Amino acid sequence: MSVLAQLLTAVADGSVEIVDLTAPLSERTPILQLPEPFANTVPFRLKEISRYDDRGPAWYWNDIETGEHVGTHFDAPVHWATGRDGEDVAQVPPRRLVAPAVVLDASEHVAGDPDFLLEVDHVRDWEKANGPLPDGGWLLYRTGWDARSADQDAFLNADENGPHTPGISAECARWLAEETPVIGLGTETVGTDAGAAHGFEPPFPCHSYFLGAGKYGLTQLQNLDRLPARGAVLLASPLPIVGGSGSPARVLALIER
Template sequence: MCAPSVIAAALAGMSRRDALHFAAGVVAGVACAACSAGSCAATDGPPSDPPPKGPPTAKRTIAADQVQDLTHTLSPAFPIWPGNEPIRVTNKGTFAKTGFYSNRWDVGEHHGTHLDAPAHCSASGATAERVDAGSLIAPAAVIDIRERVKANADAAVTVDDLIAWEKTHGRLPKGCAVGLLSGWDAKAGDAKAFLGTDATNTLHFPGFSKAAAEFLATERDVAGLLVDTLSIDVGATPEFAVHKVWLGAGKWAVECVANLGKIPPSGATVFVGAPKVQGASGGPTRVLALWG
């Protein structure tokens, strides 16, 4: 059997589909080895005695030294797009009174760390429950524009930024999720700062440029976008061009992501726990990154 470091090295160069095939082969090989060692019942005789019972052994099905939560805690205080209502949490039972603790949530689909399904901005786009599950497990490619954002709140990821990332890390992996790291998540405790509202009520925060979205949608095999701001478009956009290009191409996005600066620019895998509600245009989402 291969050592974990050998398996990790092999998986590093594979697409997600190839990696799954490789993992299946490893499992099959282990099963065959167990049978050859006498742990399986003979095919031409009575079955062997069952193995002695004992406490189950905890096993990690995915090897990863690091796990990072990329999700903000959602509460009524979390910033929300102007004109929308924040989450309302109503207690429906306490352990002392009913023996169970439970709450009712009243929440809009696009609040907190949340998914934008294609249907959010495309009449023919998939609703949340129809987003391909395989696309929600994706290699992460993090584009760091924090230095530019310090001087310009309306900074956007450009095609040049994507090409520069590829010069350092190689071509964007098939089926990846491209993340915008602007450092904006640090402002989430201050709604006015997070929205970047100016005296004219115009919003200001970073996003993707239309050209970058078109490049990723047509020139690369990218599953989704992750942004640490309120929108994949820059805040001051008048037309939401990136939403139209990206979601119109049948892709998903997650907005209001946290902690992108704590994961490597390349080499992590993100797991997007998208909501599965019939007809939903999106919804609050748990996002995790694993690597190492």
């Protein structure tokens, strides 16, 4: 039996499970809010073209309005100034959209501190327990933040001092991007950076370092609690938007049961 035939058999009999890591995309999907004077994305919106009526008697379809970075989405290198000469989302090689993934679970830390930052030592401790980060794979950072994803205010968790959401320290972001073999970072929050990352040096270090290194980001993931610490295969499927800085994406994980 061929390798692909074995995979299809395993999916059919449930020995390989497909886990959807994608947040539903609707007008209620939380979106990033930047302070003035910066411009913001539009939320997702459907505009009906026809629905089995005189505009189109046998068919239903819609126009959509959305930003590239709304909901579960893929960040391409060109999204950030440090990656301005890098790939747009249509240029990402398909072989990099199917890759191994590991899950680092910091949800217990975040439960007691929404501003929790992952440090290099946290990752090294994870490696001691679970083995090395995957060469050519993804680091998925579980914080439990997806439990808030149905409520914009709870998801952004902002007050007069700005948003309070977990993330990664500047030094850890640099180390992960420049000194480890992962190709991307996946998070459950609205972006790959912490809520307070505008005040870091450099600002928004996950964007700055990962995209500057030609690596990628995935955000607003869900169901990371259903994945093992290692052993999953990630399928990320952004739209190949020519010149696009990113795209809403359907993100799936394959795991052995």
